[in-house]
Amino acid sequence: MNLPGATETMRYRAYGPRHLSEIASRFSLDAEFLRNAQLVCRVIPFRVNEYVLSEMIDWDAVPDDPMFQMLFPQPGMLSDADVQRLEEAVADGKRAERDTVRQIQARLNPHPSGQREFNVPLLGGESTSGLQHKYRETILYFPQQGQTCHAYCTYCFRWAQFVGDSEIRFAAVEPSQLVAYLADHPEVEDVLVTGGDPMMMSTERLREHIEPLLSVPTVRCIRIGTKALAYWPYRFVDDEDADDLLRLFERVIDSGRNLAVMAHVSHGRELGTDVVREAVSRLRATGALIFCQAPLVARVNDAPSVWSDMWRAQLAMGALPYYMFVERDTGPHDYFKVPLSDAVAIFQTAYSSLPGLARTVRGPVMSTTPGKIVIDGVEQSPDGRFFRMRFLQARNAGLVGRPFRAPFSEHASWLSEIGPLTADTPDDIAKAVRSAGESQ
Ligand SMILES: *Cc1c(COP(=O)(O)O)cnc(C)c1O
Numbered sequence: 130m131n132l133p134g135a136t137e138t139m140r141y142r143a144y145g146p147r148h149l150s151e152i153a154s155r156f157s158l159d160a161e162f163l164r165n166a167q168l169v170c171r172v173i174p175f176r177v178n179e180y181v182l183s184e185m186i187d188w189d190a191v192p193d194d195p196m197f198q199m200l201f202p203q204p205g206m207l208s209d210a211d212v213q214r215l216e217e218a219v220a221d222g223k224r225a226e227r228d229t230v231r232q233i234q235a236r237l238n239p240h241p242s243g244q245r246e247f248n249v250p251l252l253g254g255e256s257t258s259g260l261q262h263k264y265r266e267t268i269l270y271f272p273q274q275g276q277t278c279h280a281y282c283t284y285c286f287r288w289a290q291f292v293g294d295s296e297i298r299f300a301a302v303e304p305s306q307l308v309a310y311l312a313d314h315p316e317v318e319d320v321l322v323t324g325g326d327p328m329m330m331s332t333e334r335l336r337e338h339i340e341p342l343l344s345v346p347t348v349r350c351i352r353i354g355t356k357a358l359a360y361w362p363y364r365f366v367d368d369e370d371a372d373d374l375l376r377l378f379e380r381v382i383d384s385g386r387n388l389a390v391m392a393h394v395s396h397g398r399e400l401g402t403d404v405v406r407e408a409v410s411r412l413r414a415t416g417a418l419i420f421c422q423a424p425l426v427a428r429v430n431d432a433p434s435v436w437s438d439m440w441r442a443q444l445a446m447g448a449l450p451y452y453m454f455v456e457r458d459t460g461p462h463d464y465f466k467v468p469l470s471d472a473v474a475i476f477q478t479a480y481s482s483l484p485g486l487a488r489t490v491r492g493p494v495m496s497t498t499p500g501k502i503v504i505d506g507v508e509q510s511p512d513g514r515f516f517r518m519r520f521l522q523a524r525n526a527g528l529v530g531r532p533f534r535a536p537f538s539e540h541a542s543w544l545s546e547i548g549p550l551t552a553d554t555p556d557d558i559a560k561a562v563r564s565a566g567e568s569q
């Protein structure tokens with residue numbers, strides 16, 4: 130897939146819905162695909178850039194190519210009925226279009242797992258913006274200028290914010306509330322800067338958000354959640370301020386803190402170009418640690434070999450496999466979902482082939498309202514078949530690490546689709562799991 134000249138400097142250029150027909154003619158996508166994509170992209174966000182177009186997609190394998198599935202609106206992501214309603218609404222004018230788009234989006238569960246309502250910390254009795262504090266030791270920080278990405282994943286669980294759902298554009302313009310909150314909460318050791326993609330920010334902007342944290346002695350780790358290694362590795366190599374970015378990371382590390390890049394890597398292809406290898410090696414040279422995570426998504430990475438190859442590649446590059454997530458119940462979930470029973474099998478097959486050093490990975494993990502739940506396996510016992518689960522993280526720390534059983538289901542793809550827990554489940558766990566099911 131490496132085109133001649135692929136490692137030459139590329140200037141970042143994004144393409145959105147307006148460029149779909151240009152892209153279609155450049156890569157010979159047929160008229161029917163284009164027509165559908167132009168409708169679907171009103172509901173599900175679309176953005177690509179020159180790097181993902183020329184380096185990530187195998188155009189000979191389209192439409193089944195995993196990266197093409199991940200980046201382009203596909204037939205089947207919306208129901209035929211919705212596509213038809215959209216088409217009629219578009220013909221009826223802007224207003225009809227907007228109303229119909231909103232109705233369809235509202236049905237796609239745009240705010241999964243209580244993102245909006247829960248976990249917003251208070252400062253002097255007032256709610257804050259751009260902060261979420263769910264697990265005792267870690268706070269999430271959403272800088273306002275990092276709430277987009279270099280390209281959009283069609284399966285994104287934060288998709289609503291990219292299509293202008295302004296209500297969830299909860300984000301922080303600057304870090305003063307964060308710093309004040311941290312001063313009151315010395316138990317928070319870990320600040321996870323997230324988005325969107327914080328790597329969308331210039332180094333100067335990012336510095337304004339990060340540097341003030343270095344004056345808080347209780348902060349020991351700064352994590353940055355990003356998909357830039359996959360979607361724009363030049364950010365770390367030869368963007369204008371790439372060197373300054375690496376100096377900023379070094380400064381964090383020199384202060385005695387850990388700088389962790391939480392890289393969203395969905396497919397081994399994302400690690401295969403010269404520029405991504407260079408980006409990883411430049412990041413590692415700063416002393417930063419790289420942890421890799423992604424959801425398990427049908428049509429993108431739902432085969433054990435995809436994961437085991439990817440985890441091996443990560444280990445070889447010096448990046449640590451961290452989480453395999455279960456895709457959340459949002460957006461075109463019916464298109465992308467993988468039954469939990471398959472997720473367990475895919476994880477176990479991939480995991481069992483790994484060298485020990487790559488067995489740092491955990492999964493499949495559901496990120497639910499009460500916490501992160503891993504499915505450790507399927508248990509066959511005299512009283513039936515069960516999923517064996519465990520909280521890896523929980524709002525209520527007392528739940529962490531205690532195994533419990535949930536009735537096996539062949540088709541369930543989220544906790545909410547699983548039957549009631551057995552009567553011998555401890556009350557606190559049963560209550561938490563029930564609340565996870567309800568709010569989905
Ligand atoms: C996943 C997550 C974290 C980080 O959890 P780790 O297990 O420490 O990686 C923090 N806050 C929220 C809300 C999360 O979903």
Ligand code: SF4
Pocket residue numbers: 277278280281282284285286287288324325326355356393
């Ligand atoms: S990189 Fe992350 S936030 Fe951005 S579109 Fe993909 S899943 Fe969503």
